[in-house]
Amino acid sequence: MRFDTSPAPHVIAGYTVPRVMFQVLLALVPAGIAHVALFGPGLLLQLSVACVTALLTEAAALRWRGRDAVPALKDGSVLVTAFLLAFSVPPLLPWWLGALGTALAVLLGKHVFGGLGQNPFNPAMVGYAILLVSFPAEMTRWPVPLDVDGTHTWPELARLSFASFYGADLTSHWDGYTGATALDSIRNGLALRYTLPELLGRGDIAGEFGARGFAWINLAALAGGIYLMARGIVRWHIPVAVLAGLLVPSFIAHALDSGGALAPTLQAFSGATMLAAFFIATDPVSAATSDRGRLWYGAGIGLIAWIIRTWGGYPDGFAFAVLLLNLAVPFIDRYTVPRIYGR
Amino acid sequence: MAVRSTFPAGLALDAHKQQACGAPIIELPQPPRVALALDQGSGYSAEPVVAVGATVAIGTLVARANHPYASALHSPLAGTVAAIETRDAATEGGRSVCIVIESDGSGRIDHRVRQAEGAASLSPDELIQWLRDAGIAGLGGAGFPTATKLAAGRARGTQTLVLNGAECEPWICSDDALMRSAADEVVLGAILLRRAAGAERCVIAIEDDKPAAIAAVTHAIERQRNAAQGDHDQRDDELTLAVVPAVYPQGAERQLITTVAGIEIRSGSLPADAGVICQNVATAAAVARWATRGEPILSRVVTVTGSGVEHPCNVRAPIGTPLSALIAAAGGYRGTPLRLIAGGSMTGRALPSDEVGVTKAMNCVLVATREDIGSRLGAVEMPCIRCGDCANVCPVGLLPQQLHRAAVADAHDSLRELGVRDCIDCGLCDYVCPSQIPLADRFRDARRRLNEADAMAARAADARQRHETRTHRLLEAAAAEQQAFESVRNRVRQSGDDPAGGTG
Numbered sequence: 001m002r003f004d005t006s007p008a009p010h011v012i013a014g015y016t017v018p019r020v021m022f023q024v025l026l027a028l029v030p031a032g033i034a035h036v037a038l039f040g041p042g043l044l045l046q047l048s049v050a051c052v053t054a055l056l057t058e059a060a061a062l063r064w065r066g067r068d069a070v071p072a073l074k075d076g077s078v079l080v081t082a083f084l085l086a087f088s089v090p091p092l093l094p095w096w097l098g099a100l101g102t103a104l105a106v107l108l109g110k111h112v113f114g115g116l117g118q119n120p121f122n123p124a125m126v127g128y129a130i131l132l133v134s135f136p137a138e139m140t141r142w143p144v145p146l147d148v149d150g151t152h153t154w155p156e157l158a159r160l161s162f163a164s165f166y167g168a169d170l171t172s173h174w175d176g177y178t179g180a181t182a183l184d185s186i187r188n189g190l191a192l193r194y195t196l197p198e199l200l201g202r203g204d205i206a207g208e209f210g211a212r213g214f215a216w217i218n219l220a221a222l223a224g225g226i227y228l229m230a231r232g233i234v235r236w237h238i239p240v241a242v243l244a245g246l247l248v249p250s251f252i253a254h255a256l257d258s259g260g261a262l263a264p265t266l267q268a269f270s271g272a273t274m275l276a277a278f279f280i281a282t283d284p285v286s287a288a289t290s291d292r293g294r295l296w297y298g299a300g301i302g303l304i305a306w307i308i309r310t311w312g313g314y315p316d317g318f319a320f321a322v323l324l325l326n327l328a329v330p331f332i333d334r335y336t337v338p339r340i341y342g343r
Numbered sequence: 344m345a346v347r348s349t350f351p352a353g354l355a356l357d358a359h360k361q362q363a364c365g366a367p368i369i370e371l372p373q374p375p376r377v378a379l380a381l382d383q384g385s386g387y388s389a390e391p392v393v394a395v396g397a398t399v400a401i402g403t404l405v406a407r408a409n410h411p412y413a414s415a416l417h418s419p420l421a422g423t424v425a426a427i428e429t430r431d432a433a434t435e436g437g438r439s440v441c442i443v444i445e446s447d448g449s450g451r452i453d454h455r456v457r458q459a460e461g462a463a464s465l466s467p468d469e470l471i472q473w474l475r476d477a478g479i480a481g482l483g484g485a486g487f488p489t490a491t492k493l494a495a496g497r498a499r500g501t502q503t504l505v506l507n508g509a510e511c512e513p514w515i516c517s518d519d520a521l522m523r524s525a526a527d528e529v530v531l532g533a534i535l536l537r538r539a540a541g542a543e544r545c546v547i548a549i550e551d552d553k554p555a556a557i558a559a560v561t562h563a564i565e566r567q568r569n570a571a572q573g574d575h576d577q578r579d580d581e582l583t584l585a586v587v588p589a590v591y592p593q594g595a596e597r598q599l600i601t602t603v604a605g606i607e608i609r610s611g612s613l614p615a616d617a618g619v620i621c622q623n624v625a626t627a628a629a630v631a632r633w634a635t636r637g638e639p640i641l642s643r644v645v646t647v648t649g650s651g652v653e654h655p656c657n658v659r660a661p662i663g664t665p666l667s668a669l670i671a672a673a674g675g676y677r678g679t680p681l682r683l684i685a686g687g688s689m690t691g692r693a694l695p696s697d698e699v700g701v702t703k704a705m706n707c708v709l710v711a712t713r714e715d716i717g718s719r720l721g722a723v724e725m726p727c728i729r730c731g732d733c734a735n736v737c738p739v740g741l742l743p744q745q746l747h748r749a750a751v752a753d754a755h756d757s758l759r760e761l762g763v764r765d766c767i768d769c770g771l772c773d774y775v776c777p778s779q780i781p782l783a784d785r786f787r788d789a790r791r792r793l794n795e796a797d798a799m800a801a802r803a804a805d806a807r808q809r810h811e812t813r814t815h816r817l818l819e820a821a822a823a824e825q826q827a828f829e830s831v832r833n834r835v836r837q838s839g840d841d842p843a844g845g846t847g
């Protein structure tokens with residue numbers, strides 16, 4: 001009897017890229033629920049426009065590049081990009097900006113470098129950064145979260161979200177329903193020479209352990225991140241390093257200057273901290289390679305995010321911190337090659 | 344030397360061993376014909392010493408080992424040499440010259456096969472020579488001649504002999520079966536091997552998922568000590584058992600040495616350089632068979648398993664027996680066998696035909712159906728997403744994702760720097776890759792190209808050297824001629840006598 005031959009190994013574990021991507025999307029669900037509960041359904045609108053745009057752009061880019069679009073669309077990676085971008089932008093973003101940001105993320109963040117696996121930068125953060133520097137007003141306008149006071153309701157937030165999504169002028173009808181994020185308010189307050197206890201004492205910026213609204217999203221993202229670590233999708237090095245890079249300097253600074261420097265808990269549970277630590281910085285394609293490299297990479301992201309939050313021109317610093325460390329990856333990789341057995 | 348208690352990473356795999364390991368070893372009857380591959384798995388061929396038509400008996404030497412990496416071959420049958428021809432074989436490339444012997448049914452035994460009396464009193468050098476003559480080679484899967492390894496160990500000074508009974512690869516359980524049924528042979532072989540290597544101690548390493556084998560070997564060691572009680576020369580207190588974690592690839596030579604001896608073997612050097620020699624437990628048992636019965640390697644235990652056979656089992660099969668006979672002993676084919684694999688699912692070699700003969704290196708025949716290997720058959724390669732799962736399992740601490748880039752680019756300097764030659768070909772990176780990239784095969788290919796390039800560079804350097812030497816030689820000859828000419832001319836001028844007629 002004759003047989004076909006093939007090279008060893010003859011068996012594989014059967015992990016697949018789509019399975020990895022699906023787990024990441026699943027882990028975002030708790031953060032999504034918190035987001036929708038506190039900020040209205042705007043996230044769902046952002047998600048839909050981002051996903052549709054991402055799939056269409058991916059298909060078009062693959063066609064232009066003469067590649068088969070079907071397997072690439074099925075791998076789920078472009079949906080992860082869309083989700084991360086939708087979670088990062090304000091839920092009130094008009095739809096065309098969401099579409100523009102997503103299209104640029106997929107094209108300039110991914111396909112100009114050769115598609116999946118080739119991009120040096122995190123595509124979602126490329127899209128986010130372009131939007132932030134181009135449309136600063138729209139990119140910093142958030143709904144006032146429901147846990148600040150009881151004066152407005154979720155249905156009102158839903159109407160606001162739809163109105164804003166289709167581009168209504170928010171200043172006339174919806175004044176008082178929108179505002180800056182907690183980190184933004186603190187920045188502006190500190191710039192006006194208020195002290196931190198004064199600002200926090202108002203109660204509309206931050207609560208017991210974190211920023212209004214964002215604290216819950218961060219908590220839910222942390223839960224999702226722990227799920228990913230438990231499933232072995234994400235290893236601990238990057239998230240732990242990101243949090244250490246952010247929290248260690250903020251702990252020291254807060255100890256030295258409690259009137260001007262945010263406490264570590266507030267840093268941890270405000271803005272995009274947990275999303276960045278567990279979902280954005282952990283994108284393997286644009287991260288450092290070795291475990292040791294990933295520690296440096298994560299710590300660098302946390303530290304630069306802290307520097308930007310403290311002294312920079314933007315309220316949250318994670319998008320730029322991630323992009324800067326993406327840039328440093330070849331350098332980090334060069335100096336963190338693990339020791340080979342026997343060498 | 345760096346000390347590391349365990350090698351980097353590895354992975355616990357589904358063992359698939361219970362299928363074949365329940366029943367005792369089946370003694371296969373002598374087949375009507377055998378095909379003895381001159382290359383028994385080490386990659387080097389023995390040289391036939393019989394001609395077609397020659398009459399041989401059981402144990403007659405039919406091929407001699409002229410290369411230190413080849414092993415001598417003996418006929419497992421009494422009969423005649425029917426052919427010496429290239430055939431499908433379980434060797435690198437799938438083809439080897441084979442000596443085909445047809446049985447005459449007489450069962451005559453060669454008179455040179457005899458009681459190897461007093462093996463215990465032989466000197467280490469004599470022992471090594473006898474092992475070479477008996478064609479004893481690594482039965483763990485490498486087929487490397489035992490004598491050559493022992494000689495290297497003696498030359499460098501050996502502290503530790505590690506007997507490898509880890510058997511980490513999925514499906515294979517021939518060593519397990521052998522240790523359960525013939526632990527005394529393993530222990531006797533261990534003592535002889537230790538003496539031949541001049542090692543201070545011997546450690547038998549068994550993975551912790553083989554409790555029966557561990558118990559059998561423990562008892563055999565105790566029996567040996569009790570039997571040799573009082574006889575100081577025969578008693579071996581330096582023979583111990585080490586139970587090691589069942590993590591693939593625990594049984595890989597360097598990885599096992601690191602686990603057992605706590606030392607790391609330097610890249611590019613041999614374990615013998617670090618004072619360690621590794622031998623398989625089945626090899627030890629073969630040494631004992633030779634010492635007690637005077638029998639060279641004529642047969643070996645082979646696991647016949649997989650979803651593609653009716654009754655997975657272990658058989659003791661004469662070397663050269665066609666695999667179809669082994670599969671018949673396991674109840675024949677079942678379902679739709681898609682691959683016939685010599686070895687396990689991780690590193691085994693897919694064979695083209697079941698007429699291939701058993702070799703000394705063949706510890707397992709895996710008859711795989713879609714149930715066993717469907718994951719690989721259905722794999723669709725996708726781009727690397729640099730997830731690093733491969734690096735997390737690599738037992739050598741390599742970065743397969745970086746190596747893959749270098750392999751695709753055929754960047755030789757990067758391949759060397761990233762350690763493509765340190766890769767032990769265990770296949771784990773391939774196994775875990777979510778992009779289902781056939782990494783192991785890419786790296787094999789890259790190593791081959793690297794070797795070719797190095798050979799080419801060596802040839803070029805050699806040619807340049809030759810050219811430079813020749814140029815230098817010619818210049819020197821010309822200079823010598825010139826000098827001779829001038830000295831004659833000077834002499835002639837000084838004497839004022841010009842034999843050439845004064846035109847000079």
